[in-house]
Amino acid sequence: xxxETSSIWKNAIYSGLISGLICLLVMLVGLVExxxxxxxxxxxxxxxxxxxxxxxxxxxxxxxxxxxxLPRSNLAGISAIIGLISGFIISLLVIFGQTVDLRxxxxxxxxxxFEMVMRGVPLPLGALVPLLxxxxxxxxxxxxxxIPARPRAAVIQGLLWxxxxxxxxxxxxxxxxxxxxPFAIVLKRVVFAISGLRPLGAVLVFAIVTGLxxxxxxxxxxPSVIKxxxxxxxxxxxxxxxxxxxxxSLPWLLGIFYSEILDTTxxxxxxxxxxxxxxGFAGLLDLGYVAFYAIGAYTMGVLTSPGHxxxxxxxxxxxxxxxxxxxxxxxxLGLPVLRMRGDYLAIVTLGFGEIVRxxxxxxxxxxxxxxxxxxxxxxxxxxxxxxLNSLPLLYYLxxxxxxxxxxxxxxxxxxxxxxxxxxxxxxxxxxxxxxINLVMTKLLAFSTGALFAGLAGTLGATKLTxxxxxxxxxxISINVLAVIIIGGMGSIPGVFVGALVMxxxxxxxxxxxxxxxxxxxxxxxxxxxxRPEGLWPEARRKLELHEAENNIGPPVSNEPSINxxxxxxx
Amino acid sequence: MLKRWRQTLxxxxxxxxxxxxxxxxxxxxxxxxxxxxxxxxxxQWINLTIDGLKxxxxxxxxxxxxxxxxxxxxxxxxxxxxxxxxxPFTAVFLAKYLDSIGFYNSYPLISLxxxxxxxxxxxxxxxxxxxxxxxxxLRYAPRLVSLITAIGASxxxxxxxxxxxxxDPETYPTVDALKGFWTIGSVSIPKTDLVVIIxxxxxxxxxxxxxxxxxxxxxxxxxxxxKEVAALMGIDVDRIIVFTFALGGASAGIAxxxxxxxxxxxxxxxxxxxxxxxxxxxxLGGIGNVVGAxxxxxxxxxFESLGPNLFLQGLGIPAANQLxxxxxxxxxxxxxxxxxxxxxxxxxxxxxx
Numbered sequence: 001x002x003x004e005t006s007s008i009w010k011n012a013i014y015s016g017l018i019s020g021l022i023c024l025l026v027m028l029v030g031l032v033e034x035x036x037x038x039x040x041x042x043x044x045x046x047x048x049x050x051x052x053x054x055x056x057x058x059x060x061x062x063x064x065x066x067x068x069x070l071p072r073s074n075l076a077g078i079s080a081i082i083g084l085i086s087g088f089i090i091s092l093l094v095i096f097g098q099t100v101d102l103r104x105x106x107x108x109x110x111x112x113x114f115e116m117v118m119r120g121v122p123l124p125l126g127a128l129v130p131l132l133x134x135x136x137x138x139x140x141x142x143x144x145x146x147i148p149a150r151p152r153a154a155v156i157q158g159l160l161w162x163x164x165x166x167x168x169x170x171x172x173x174x175x176x177x178x179x180x181x182p183f184a185i186v187l188k189r190v191v192f193a194i195s196g197l198r199p200l201g202a203v204l205v206f207a208i209v210t211g212l213x214x215x216x217x218x219x220x221x222x223p224s225v226i227k228x229x230x231x232x233x234x235x236x237x238x239x240x241x242x243x244x245x246x247x248x249s250l251p252w253l254l255g256i257f258y259s260e261i262l263d264t265t266x267x268x269x270x271x272x273x274x275x276x277x278x279x280g281f282a283g284l285l286d287l288g289y290v291a292f293y294a295i296g297a298y299t300m301g302v303l304t305s306p307g308h309x310x311x312x313x314x315x316x317x318x319x320x321x322x323x324x325x326x327x328x329x330x331x332x333l334g335l336p337v338l339r340m341r342g343d344y345l346a347i348v349t350l351g352f353g354e355i356v357r358x359x360x361x362x363x364x365x366x367x368x369x370x371x372x373x374x375x376x377x378x379x380x381x382x383x384x385x386x387x388l389n390s391l392p393l394l395y396y397l398x399x400x401x402x403x404x405x406x407x408x409x410x411x412x413x414x415x416x417x418x419x420x421x422x423x424x425x426x427x428x429x430x431x432x433x434x435x436i437n438l439v440m441t442k443l444l445a446f447s448t449g450a451l452f453a454g455l456a457g458t459l460g461a462t463k464l465t466x467x468x469x470x471x472x473x474x475x476i477s478i479n480v481l482a483v484i485i486i487g488g489m490g491s492i493p494g495v496f497v498g499a500l501v502m503x504x505x506x507x508x509x510x511x512x513x514x515x516x517x518x519x520x521x522x523x524x525x526x527x528x529x530x531r532p533e534g535l536w537p538e539a540r541r542k543l544e545l546h547e548a549e550n551n552i553g554p555p556v557s558n559e560p561s562i563n564x565x566x567x568x569x570x
Numbered sequence: 571m572l573k574r575w576r577q578t579l580x581x582x583x584x585x586x587x588x589x590x591x592x593x594x595x596x597x598x599x600x601x602x603x604x605x606x607x608x609x610x611x612x613x614q615w616i617n618l619t620i621d622g623l624k625x626x627x628x629x630x631x632x633x634x635x636x637x638x639x640x641x642x643x644x645x646x647x648x649x650x651x652x653x654x655x656x657x658p659f660t661a662v663f664l665a666k667y668l669d670s671i672g673f674y675n676s677y678p679l680i681s682l683x684x685x686x687x688x689x690x691x692x693x694x695x696x697x698x699x700x701x702x703x704x705x706x707x708l709r710y711a712p713r714l715v716s717l718i719t720a721i722g723a724s725x726x727x728x729x730x731x732x733x734x735x736x737x738d739p740e741t742y743p744t745v746d747a748l749k750g751f752w753t754i755g756s757v758s759i760p761k762t763d764l765v766v767i768i769x770x771x772x773x774x775x776x777x778x779x780x781x782x783x784x785x786x787x788x789x790x791x792x793x794x795x796x797k798e799v800a801a802l803m804g805i806d807v808d809r810i811i812v813f814t815f816a817l818g819g820a821s822a823g824i825a826x827x828x829x830x831x832x833x834x835x836x837x838x839x840x841x842x843x844x845x846x847x848x849x850x851x852x853x854l855g856g857i858g859n860v861v862g863a864x865x866x867x868x869x870x871x872x873f874e875s876l877g878p879n880l881f882l883q884g885l886g887i888p889a890a891n892q893l894x895x896x897x898x899x900x901x902x903x904x905x906x907x908x909x910x911x912x913x914x915x916x917x918x919x920x921x922x923x
Contacts, residue, residue, distance in 0.1 A: 029733030105663045107736035285714055287721075336586045336907045343646045343717050347849060348906050351899035354846070358896040364887045474842075478721065485718060518729035524722025525704055528715050544712075 008070070012063060012078040016085025019059035023090050023134075026051060027117070029518065030108035034511055036116045039196030040166030046196075047167055048116060053137040056086045060141040075142060083138030087131035094118060095127050150217055151210075158210035165205055166196040171508050176255035247399060251392035259391035263463055265504040266398035267456045272483040272495040273402070273409050274452025279481070280490035280538070281418060282445035283425030284338070285346040287477050288353025291333070292326045292450040294360065294472040296457025299325040301375035301467040302368065315381035319458055326454020327447050334446035338439060353477060360469045374468040378461050394463055401459060405452050410492055412448070421445055422490075426544060475517065479503070482520050485527055488534025497536045586907060593904070600881030610879060616757050618875045624763045624832060626871025627770025631825035632848030633855070633863040634777055635697075635818030641794035641858040642814050645713065648720035649700055650822060651845020652727035656696045657689030657823030658830040659731055659838060662740040664688050669743035678747045686827045693823030696727065697815040706808075732838035739837035742830045766828045774864045777821055781860050790814055794858065843895060847874075850902040856912030865913060874898055 026032060035047035060082045064075060094114045096102075102109035118126030119133070144155060165172070169192050172178060178187060191201035227235075251259040271293060278286045299322035303313045311318075337348050360369050369375070380389035381397065388394055412418045420441045423431040432438050461467050479502070487498025502523070506516045527534065533542040610618075632654050639647040647653075665685050668674040674681045704723050708716045748765060751758035781787040792800040793810045801807050829844065830836050851870045855862025877897045887893065905912065 025730065029730055031733075104666075106734055108733065279714075283714065285717060336589065336903075339586075340906055340910060343713055344853075344906055344910060346717055347646065347853075348903050350846070351850075351902045355896050355899050355903075358893060358899075362892045362896075364893070478725065481718070481721075515729065515733075517725050518733065521722045521724065521726025521729065525719050525726060528711075528719040528722065529704065529707055532711070532715050 012081040015059045015063045016082040019055040020086040020089030022055035028106050033113040041202045042193030042196045056134050056137045057141045060138045064145045079138040079142040083135035087134035090130035091127045154210045154213035157213045158206040161209040162202050162205050177253045251395045261507045265499050267460050268503040269499045270456035271480045273405050274449040275480050276484045278449035281421040287346045287350035290476040291353045291356040292453035293457040295329045296322050296326045296454030297461040297467045300458040300461040305375050305378050307377045322458045323454050327451040330447035330450025334443050338442040376466045378465045488537040491536050491538035494534050494536040597881045600885040613757050622872035622875035624766045626868035628825050628829050629848045629851045630864045630867025631821045633852040633867050634821045636849050636852040637863045638814045638818045645716045649724040651841035652724050653693050653697045653819050654822040654826050655841030657693035658826035659836045660692040661685045661689035662836050675746045678745045689827045690820045690823035694816050694819035697819030701815045739835040742834045778860050847898045854905050856914035859914050862914040
């Protein structure tokens with residue numbers, strides 16, 4: 001018994017050390033200071049404070065979950081230890097940073113950061129402040145942990161909403177809809193301050209959301225009432241009409257700032273739908289996906305730009321040619337590449353992507369592709385008398401493209417071809433034994449993906465009215481990959497969710513741009529470790545990924561690669 | 571024989587070989603034309619070769635990390651380029667400090683030793699953290715999952731170090747003792763280049779000895795043959811994997827210092843391109859093979875430094891040096907297509923690649 005209790009405390013100390021070190025990382029990377037001006041609750045809590053305390057809260061939560069059968073006094077002890085140790089580590093950094101100037105090395109270890117962490121209290125006493133805040137955070141976590149499950153979910157939702165609304169204060173107030181009079185007055189006088197929420201507003205938001213969530217979670221579906229199919233169908237039609245109307249009016253309700261974000265997100269949804277076929281359906285990891293976007297965009301640029309003066313086609317004349325070019329590129333690149341599997345394929349496609357970028361940048365092809373300057377003044381598409389030259393108008397073009405592409409992807413998924421792709425994804429050898437033509441099927445996946453990326457490329461080129469080689473980097477490929485992985489590989493709704501989370505949200509928060517790819521990396525690793533099936537998983541994929549847990553023990557026996565390691569270290 | 575050939579040959583092979591032969595012919599024509607035009611003096615060619623050897627040595631040291639990890643885990647450690655970056659990017663602050671107190675130029679050997687130790691230490695730490703936090707849980711996960719994790723970790727590390735040390739590149743102070751040239755006949759070789767070539771060669775030899783001659787090296791090789799049987803033979807597989815990451819990290823950290831001696835500037839994104847090329851080198855030589863890493867690195871370095879002048883210019887491509895990265899990637903693509911096992915590797919393509 002004694003060894004058991006001592007191991008509990010040891011674990012708590014361990015968790016405390018880890019959370020303290022993560023706090024240091026977060027501080028030194030600069031997250032805390034950059035968000036130090038973004039108030040959640042005006043004058044009280046900034047987003048930086050929240051970010052600083054997230055490691056403490058998470059570590060406490062994880063430790064508590066692992067030891068839920070202990071008496072409450074022990075739990076309190078664990079929380080207190082984690083909070084105090086984290087706080088102590090932060091204090092050490094603060095004291096050290098105040099005596100020695102760390103800035104020649106760590107650019108973010110500024111006096112402002114330390115002042116923020118100490119909440120404005122000068123040094124001798126200020127060193128105690130992190131101890132206090134971290135302990136409070138840890139004990140609050142304990143408090144939430146001890147509430148019964150149903151209200152706990154509601155409380156957590158309430159807190160999350162406060163943080164989200166507080167962070168997005170500026171973004172909410174510039175929505176055109178909320179500029180209409182009665183809304184605007186209420187929002188500005190009661191809910192929002194100059195930065196973040198007013199304390200009263202925060203309490204209101206928390207109370208409303210918590211109450212609502214509690215009420216909703218209490219409503220049980222009555223299994224005895226079965227809705228008639230007609231009612232279900234009618235409801236669905238009504239839902240679609242409402243959704244359609246909402247989608248159509250979105251740019252006018254939200255305003256120009258949001259139109260830009262909607263357009264960008266839309267382009268990533270298009271690319272995501274394409275890559276989802278390649279990676280999600282067929283399981284071919286393509287890291288050079290941006291190459292097809294580039295080919296689409298450049299073909300469009302070369303064909304239409306009057307400044308370029310080579311062809312001067314209109315958007316609609318150039319569109320099929322650009323799509324064909326992207327599709328052909330998919331086949332040409334796919335032919336040799338598809339003979340290899342798995343991670344080699346990923347690296348080769350990455351190599352292809354880089355080659356395309358280097359060619360585009362080179363002086364060699366400068367006369368055609370414009371070198372580093374790219375191609376300018378691409379004309380907008382014209383429908384009848386309409387010139388689609390503004391962001392809200394382009395939104396409709398992108399929306400229509402998404403609907404078409406989404407429909408194709410959705411129909412393909414359950415088709416013969418789609419099932420062949422999934423068979424290849426699961427086991428190439430078995431798929432081949434079942435009579436699937438591997439080359440043809442893979443090529444179709446690759447070229448369809450390329451086609452969709454090409455479409456996104458043409459639209460992207462018209463949206464920016466120019467094409468730059470520097471916007472065609474590897475990072476875009478990773479961006480699209482992150483979209484489909486976060487959403488859930490192979491899942492079509494997942495692409496939408498992923499694009500909203502990974503593209504829409506970061507574009508909303510301008511302060512966030514600096515750390516965007518930091519979070520991408522974190523999200524990819526975290527997702528793969530804890531939820532590899534994504535936010536909106538596809539059923540089959542989920543089964544595959546959790547295969548190992550259903551069979552007992554590691555699936556070594558059905559992995560011949562380990563036994564036939566001919567290419568061992570020699 | 572011919573009959574079997576005809577049976578296994580598909581139309582895809584024909585297309586692939588056609589592309590390959592076309593490129594081969596283009597290279598030969600380019601080379602001949604450059605040769606005939608006599609664009610460069612022999613001294614210039616020697617200098618370019620030395621340049622290539624220097625780059626090759628650095629690539630080989632980084633490639634070792636890819637190769638060793640691939641050997642034991644069968645995964646491409648995409649974040650290895652960040653392991654390579656983290657060392658020199660941290661050690662630059664020590665170098666600057668030593669320079670500011672004058673120690674750097676009065677005791678260059680001790681200073682360089684300290685910098686190398688710090689750089690290797692940081693790289694090893696990052697490599698071990700990666701293994702512990704990210705890869706250990708995924709040892710039996712599908713390959714796609716571990717590769718995506720590695721890509722994510724790579725981005726996370728890049729932007730973490732950028733956050734730590736800032737966006738601006740830092741500059742290594744130059745060592746007075748390494749300035750200038752050694753002249754042999756009509757050829758003058760920069761001192762730094764020679765030091766880098768020799769240091770990289772000695773290190774590769776040392777690492778080869780560790781893998782080939784020590785008991786831990788033997789254990790490592792057996793783990794890469796078969797994890798289970800190795801475990802049955804009393805080998806602590808976890809410990810060996812950790813050791814492998816540490817060894818790869820150390821060689822990457824040292825390669826980082828050599829890289830910094832040559833290029834001087836370091837920043838958070840310096841790892842990506844050398845990392846990709848080192849991976850190319852590992853594949854070129856045959857992944858999982860220490861000698862292969864050395865051979866691949868050297869060949870790649872030579873291709874890259876000689877290639878643009880040798881055959882691209884002969885083909886009439888302006889500013890051919892802009893495409894030297896392209897040559898490396900093209901080699902990667904073609905090696906993987908025509909001989910995925912690399913020059914020294916055995917036939918693993920069917921089961922592994």
